[in-house]
Amino acid sequence: MKTLGQITVLFCGGLLLFFTSDFPDFGDANSPASLHLSPYFIENTLKDTAVPNVVTAILADYRGYDTMFETTVILTAGLACFLLLRIPKREVKSRYYLHEPTGVTLRFEGDKYPQKSDVFKRIDSNWVPYDLIINFTCRLLIHFIQIFALYVVAHGHYSPGGGFQGGVVLGASVILFAISGNLRAAIKRFGEKTAALFSAAGVFIYAGTGALCMMIGEHFLNYNFLSPLLGTDRIMARSHGIFIVEIGVAVTVMAVMIWIYYNLSSAGKQDEGL
Amino acid sequence: MKTKQRIITFCITFSILFLFWVIFSGKFDLFHLSLGIFSCLLVSWVTSDFLIVTSDISRFIRLFMGFTLYIPWLIWQIVLSTIHMIPIIFSPDIHNKINPKIIKIKSKMRDNVGLVTFANSITLTPGTITVVLNTYGDMAVHAIDDECANSLPGDMGKKVEALFRD
Amino acid sequence: MIVYISGILIAGGLFFFLVGSIGMIRLPDFYSRLQAAGIIDTMGLLLSMSGLAILALNEFTLGNFLSALKIIFIVVFVFLTGPTATHAIVDAGIRAGLKPWQKK
């Protein structure tokens, strides 16, 4: 197997390397790729959509359909991880609770355990106390990460970034919270059902916008329909349409990243996890 | 938590975040500002209990001022200890120059913010790293040589304590 | 003028990057290497970033000012995250049972 693999790799690699000489030079402004389609995009984006960031414009408008499915890919991954890993809740014989003021761990048998309480915290047998420094710094940073993420989403038109990047950062903020404290705390704030709902809702915003266009009589995902709704001209309508779908992307990406993390880090048990 | 305290923290969080938003955004038209307000409301609503500095506004301002004074000093300390590190790193006989050790120190502070500030300051200055910190102020610090070890807790401890004294 | 100042600062930053990097190579054990790595996080970053921030202010406009401010924010954030990360690594080392190098 090893030799076979090496031979395959060397053969393919050699072949591919050899034929790189036919490629246009790196950075060649006259290659077919730079001459055929992209000039149209670069020269007309601002006219068509009022979005200076050409990438965003292509992503969410010219090839918005691709992006819808890109978002769906993410959703699919979330669902897949859930389907593969999630273990339904099972009856547990005993539960551990930490009395937070004193740090004493109590073990409760059966269904005698403290109901919702601020001083008692449910923990697992492999619970470790969180680190003070990490916990504090992360709590401090999470706001900024989140506001930064929202900024990225909102300014996708003018600077790099957009729904996907913002969504990942948002998701990362929750992941950070889960890492710095523990997974239970994170799940308490952003539950699994919420994650599932959000991840579906994001794609729904995207595809629903498209479907709305279709119902009003335009083509699917043709944002022109927004112009009577928002009272703007068609170009600005496209700009706003792009913004709406970016929000959808961000919501999905955030929720799915968190959802995948929940499942991966606890191997589907959604207990304390990593 | 009391409602009033909550509102105050919310407001503080919101204003800080909005400041950040404005700096990030650099766009001052209505659309983006309203987006900013919306986002900041959202974030502060979701996470307002993370940044519980204090409900006392005057203390908050004092703390802020103290920090503004403390940070240049800290940077100066960093410069100093970096300069202290340079000969060690470039010395041909590096194994004799250093004498790593873990020392234990105790801080009298009970305020977690203060402790974390102190610990991070120690870590920031090259030559010393906080290894362990607990809520009772017990710290273990790894120092690269005797000089770094001896400088602890030293001035830094006093300054941070002063900063967080009520 | 601004260019020169920033040039000096950036050069200083690069120098400290070098120092930290060499320290990472030369020092004998993980904990002391971490001390050297701290230089990269602090002095190197501080100097080079302030150099760049000043450079950004070469033409003073609101946008450039905000850019410089953002660069400073990066420093602030790294000053928050850097020690935390360092602490996390050290903590992991201790928990994993890695013994510090001792002078014989």
Added chain:
Amino acid sequence: MTFFTTIFTFLPDLPAIIIITPLLASLLAAASGLFNRKTPFLIAAAALFISFISSIILIMQVVETGIVIEYRMAGWAAPMGIVYIIDHLSALILLVITSAAFLNFISNRKNIETEFRNKEGAFNSLYLLFTSGLIGMTATGDAFNLYVLMEIASLSGYALIGLGSNRSPLATLNYLFLGTIGATFYLLGVGYLYIATGSLNIADIASIIPTMMNSSIILFAFIICMAGLLIKMAIFPLHGWLPNAYSDCSNVSAGLIAPLTTKVTIYIMIRICLTLFSPEYTFNYLKISEFMVWLAIITIFFGSLSALAQKDYKRMLCYIIIAEVGYMVGGFFLGNRIGISGAILHIVNDAAMTLALFMAAGIFLWKTGEDSRDSLKGMFGKMPFTMAGFTLAALSVVGVPPTCGFFSKWYLISGGIAAGQYMFVAALIFSSLVNAVLFFRILEIAHFEPFKEHNHDHVYHHSHNTLLHHHQDHHDEHYETTKHNGVVKEAPLEMLIPFIAVSIMLVILGLYSGTIVANIIDFVIPAAII
């Protein structure tokens, strides 16, 4: 009346509706699955049905008018935006996909409820996503969009087959690796095309390629795309992932994925060879036909012989699928009109046959809890209708008239003779004989062996992980029916009716294959091919 009015209102948007409906429904299913266990099924079934109906309307539209329907996504014209192209071929494949997905789905309600307990929402959602991925792959006119949809189909496919027996995660992981290699190679091929032509739209590229026939980049694009697709369609040296992946997974997934994945990949191969690269390039300029046909021949021999060695029913089917891939690839690369017609016809027929066989497997498993051949003992007496349908499917695979398998094989063999590829003809006949032996063995067991008591403790062993804690109480009903007298009765009607429908379809497809060829496939093949 209102129904038709609605339909006609959306008529211009049908190409979008056919894919958007499953997509939106998958979201609803995923969301509603959190609150209710029954609604996801209803939503999904309704969506699949709508897709099915729209595909019927589409194919009728295409056949009647003979015009290729072009739908502009986001309103941008072809090279700039993404367009959907519904021509005869894609309409045909769309019909195959939607009908197979729909029938398999409604017949498996009980299986889904037991095997994926508490995860029905996610499962149904993924099922729909898989379907919409395949639909999109079929309909799209954009080379890159094809990749995205391929990834959707693959990812949801991994999830669907990852939750089967306890061996399935490993098999799925291997499938994932090879699937990723395949998809990435395809993406790379698209990249090569892009670097050479600067376009991503299939029609646009096709109009540019004739000007640069001699470019080695184009050649490489072709080779890499083909390599990727060949991996995904599991042709002989690259087939390793398929048997494990398909045989270890749950039946619902197998019934969806096994009939469709390889077929749609072959469809894409045909599309790339005929539409993207012109037939002139593929058949005349490259001169790889001979090689591909030999590859197909080896695949057929290999698949058939390996199938002979299998004890497990589903594994056997998997190797048969591999052999059938050889039929289609070989038939296509015969390069003449008859051969290509046969290959395309066989896509349809093979999808139907495989669907029927896997549905039968699902019914057997549901009833007996085992999937070895021995579990079928005495089935003819106990489940005559199921076995009748199964026999039809088996005969179709063997190629006995008047089932559809015969007719596509007829075209393939005629094509082989016309092209002078007698080895291919021999391989086809050999494979038919082997299939006859294979299925005869099963039918013989079912016919002759006395009925055996089945150990019902093993019924749901393959989904141990999700069900351990629930299946006891949930299956009381099922236990009631089976434990009294140890008699397995006919499968529940909701499973049986779709299955019988598919089986009868096998005959109908066969009898109407002339119509299909004359009205649909003839329009697909460019006039340049004789």
Added chain:
Amino acid sequence: MLMETVFSIKPVFAVLISLLAIPGIISSRTQNIRETWTLVAAGIKLLIILSMLPLILDGKVVSFTLFQVFPDIGISFRVDAFGMLFALVASSLWIVTSIYSIGYMRSLDEHSQTRYFSFFAAAISATIGVAFSANLLTLYIFYEILSLATFPLVTHHQDKEARSSGRKYLFYILGGSIGFALPAMMITYHFTGTLDFAPHGVMAGHINSGLALMISMMFLFGFAKVGIMPMHSWLPAAMVAPTPVSALLHAVAVVKVGAFSVVRVFTGIIGTSVLADFNISTIVCVIASFTIIIASLIALSQDELKRRLAFSTIGQLSYIVLGVALLSKSGMTGGMLHIAMHAFGKITLFFCAGAIFCATGVKYISQMKGIGRRMPITMTAFLIGSLSVVGFPPCGGFISKWYLVLGTIESGNLIFLFVLLGSSFLNAAYFFPVFYNAFFCSEDQMLFEDKVEEAPLWCVVPLVITASISILLFFYPQPFLKLASLAVSTIMGG
């Protein structure tokens, strides 16, 4: 000779009527209803076929295309004289056999009767389909359906013996058709571009001698149901089936379908001119003669009655092939007539064997001592049947043999005359011991008690009917003779 073509859906109904009866059979709750369905379908089928008879006798052809499965080939039906002859035999015998099966199955209380009658119906459908098919593809399709539909009938007992013989059956039949007939058909299609049966064949001018020989042989052995010698051994094995099945299917439907297909292909596809020009006919004749002689010799050594009959069938089938391959008018007429004549004779014999088994449970000839006294009607019918098969007047078999003999003389190959005569003696030789045992044994050798009686009425009536038809056909062979000569005149061109 240009024939007037009538387009009518009647052939389709004739084929489908018994298939349509299947749901009725399946859904029947009691035996009576089920059997009523069977009988009604059989009656309707015969009526439909009879209704077409006048047209055919007028020299017209009924035609209908059901599906256009390939651009130039469809599943189409075409009723001509030869097909009519065969269909008439098959459908009339179906009624008789149905009646007989009812008696047989009831008296032995067999299991799975629903399945039995369903597949019986399917098989007869396929048989009529073969008879009426207008092109080779349609013929092939119905041929395959017949093979598969008879499999459950052959293996009705579902025991070990049934299993092995079922395997053998499918191996020969399916293997032959997929392995030989299908490729031959494809090659034919490739060279000629058509598969329609034409009166003088379609191959002339398209093909060279080697290929023609190869295709002919592939068809001859590919249609393994005809039982030409190396491909014959499924037939004795298939005798494990219940007797009505053996009777109808292995004396009439299945084997005659084989013979019919071979004749159809030789005349309609390959064409007499090709057969004659490339000297293929002689080779076929030799093979057929070989089969005739060898099968008769083997039959002599069989003790089990049904096996003996089976080998007899193998021999008799080759008469048909031989008759056609002689390429003389009388020979061909004889061959075609033999389909009918042999059918009535042989089915009588099988009915008798079944009746004996029903009444006594005896299978072997050596155990049948004295049975003639207990079951006089049955054994008389057996006598008539065997006389017909041997070709003794006053039985139908004589007429076909007469034509065959004429044919050998006409074609000038006297060696085949001797083959025919010799085999007739052998036929007589292997039937004689049965009578001897049945009638001419002494009291003390008798193996049967007094209480053994005739088989049930349902069993006896059919065999009486067929036996009397056998005799009737000697005196009144007109319909069959006319059909056969019509067919021959079409083929031989006036």
Added chain:
Amino acid sequence: MEQILSFIAAKANYWAYVILLMVGLYAMIVKNNLVKKIVGMVIFQTAVILFYVSIGYKTGGTIPIIIYGDGHNSIIEPAAKAVDYINPLPHVLMLTAIVVGVATLGVALALAIKVYQEYGTLEEDEINKKIRA
């Protein structure tokens, strides 16, 4: 010398992409450990991204965000010239590809966890041994 340098500069990216592609492929084919294969898969996918992004680069071009006039809502067209901007289309495609990569990574890791839960190891040969046993 300069020619060689410019030749290297013109093709280095493509070489690098081939090397990365092969590194990833090698890991996926040869490596025994499942997570290693996953790592290889990530590298494999990024190689293609490198290829695409290299296609898009234009010497002297700036990033594909149009420098627009004052005020972000008013559209003032000093019409952007295609030569000045890097080709944005590959970037769009590769955003999608990265997303797909992450999604695949997540699913693959989930499957790896499942495999480990089943067999207690990630080495393929050990797993095969356990299956046979």
Added chain:
Amino acid sequence: MDNLILYSSIVLSLLMAIPLYRTVMGPTVLDRFMGVNSIGTQTTVLLIMIGFLYKRVDMFIDIALAYALLNFISVLAASRYFHKSKGLTEDMESQDS
């Protein structure tokens, strides 16, 4: 100014090889964490320098900022691995996870 930034960034990118050496060769996993952390820091600086090279620094700062905020998540996650009482070298196979 261009040259200043260009050469600085070249030097900086060369300097990144040293932490990379630590990352690749590091005797323990923790050394690798350290190396990656340093690489992250240097990346942040280099990103901004490239922004200056393109004369569009405002567009690049966001990326650097994202790094500054997210760089340490992976290190935290990895250290969390050791928090959960996993050894440095041997795997605690028996632990019920």
Added chain:
Amino acid sequence: MIIPIDLIILVLIIISAIAAITVSDLLSSAIILGAYSFFLCLLWTVMGAVDVAFTEATVGAGVSTVFCVAAIFHTTRRTKD
């Protein structure tokens, strides 16, 4: 003008890629993969693909390494190659 940086980073990328698949410890492998993605991000910015770089930055630094570590936490670090 930006070519030298491009070349240097390419070399670093290849080194880290090879290291990621040869290092005999999965946790290390995951960490090196993180470094790999840093370099990739740099490379994208060098080539002017800011959006791609941003995505790579957020994904590489934010989630993919975390996912890997989480998975390794629930499986094992041990590897034979």
